[in-house]
Amino acid sequence: MPRKSFPAQDFRLPSAPGYDKIPPRLPLEKTYFAASRIFSAMSSFCSGMLLEFDMARQPPLDRARALLDETVDVLRRNYNSLLGIMMCDLDGEDRAAHCVRTVILSLLVGLQLGLAPEQTRNLGLSAMFRDVGMALLPYIADCPQPLAEDGGEALRQHPVLALGYLAHDIRCREVLRGIVEHHERVDGKGYPAGLTGDQISLAGKILAVADSYDALICAHPYSASLPPHLALARLRDLSGVAFDREVLEHVIRCLGAYPVGSVVETNDGQRAVVVENSPDTPQRPIVRPLPSLSADVGRVQGFRA
Numbered sequence: 001m002p003r004k005s006f007p008a009q010d011f012r013l014p015s016a017p018g019y020d021k022i023p024p025r026l027p028l029e030k031t032y033f034a035a036s037r038i039f040s041a042m043s044s045f046c047s048g049m050l051l052e053f054d055m056a057r058q059p060p061l062d063r064a065r066a067l068l069d070e071t072v073d074v075l076r077r078n079y080n081s082l083l084g085i086m087m088c089d090l091d092g093e094d095r096a097a098h099c100v101r102t103v104i105l106s107l108l109v110g111l112q113l114g115l116a117p118e119q120t121r122n123l124g125l126s127a128m129f130r131d132v133g134m135a136l137l138p139y140i141a142d143c144p145q146p147l148a149e150d151g152g153e154a155l156r157q158h159p160v161l162a163l164g165y166l167a168h169d170i171r172c173r174e175v176l177r178g179i180v181e182h183h184e185r186v187d188g189k190g191y192p193a194g195l196t197g198d199q200i201s202l203a204g205k206i207l208a209v210a211d212s213y214d215a216l217i218c219a220h221p222y223s224a225s226l227p228p229h230l231a232l233a234r235l236r237d238l239s240g241v242a243f244d245r246e247v248l249e250h251v252i253r254c255l256g257a258y259p260v261g262s263v264v265e266t267n268d269g270q271r272a273v274v275v276e277n278s279p280d281t282p283q284r285p286i287v288r289p290l291p292s293l294s295a296d297v298g299r300v301q302g303f304r305a
């Protein structure tokens with residue numbers, strides 16, 4: 001996939017070849033309805049696909065492509081609305097919601113990298129179907145505790161199981177590589193193949209970061225959730241180890257220093273929630289005040305409600 005570099009302060013999503021032009025950036029309020037509708041439609045789709053998995057049924061690829069195109073359209077208008085909605089209910093045990101959030105973040109990174117429409121859609125397909133192999137391991141998928149060694153070994157097969165299910169219907173090598181490589185690490189300690197560095201596809205690298213970020217911001221029975229800015233810090237600790245440095249920086253760039261949904265303390269001592277990262281001032285997110293809370297907070301300079 002081609003890559004493109006952008007000026008340090010430019011957060012606008014680029015218009016890659018194949019897109020008409022950069023659409024007007026709509027105010028947050030004007031994109032919430034569309035964002036809410038597509039998030040709900042994606043959640044229903046992923047629930048049906050993952051929770052009512054039927055090996056004998058063909059993967060619903062046409063519906064998936066339509067949903068991905070609609071999601072891209074909303075992201076290009078104002079991606080903050082979808083980022084805000086996906087932060088509303090962070091239940092780590094909701095596999096469908098985890099799938100949707102990972103798809104959204106992956107698409108956003110693909111757009112920010114300047115991928116063409118077909119490549120962005122392929123990235124979305126990889127994200128959407130990457131964990132379908134888990135449905136073939138129901139005793140693992142339903143396990144609420146950290147996995148025992150033998151359970152972990154079986155779990156490591158889920159990318160390959162997904163490949164076996166999808167390879168007949170998805171002939172695109174790019175999509176299949178994203179699916180099978182989404183748990184690889186650049187240091188070679190990932191699975192299933194232990195690939196290193198640029199042996200891993202761009203899709204595999206993006207999905208690895210998006211998947212891990214969402215796992216960190218969600219609460220699980222065996223681990224507490226992290227505030228978004230601390231989740232990014234945790235990922236940064238693994239930059240160049242688990243995650244590709246360049247891809248990770250693009251993800252952080254998309255989300256901002258204080259991602260939408262972060263609870264912050266402004267320099268006048270008020271608690272607030274980040275609702276939008278401004279294209280012009282990425283270090284100064286737009287926030288809305290909150291009642292006094294005892295959550296972990298980041299500190300931002302300035303206050304723009």
Ligand SMILES: [Fe+2]
Pocket residue numbers: 130131158182183
């Ligand atoms: Fe996975």
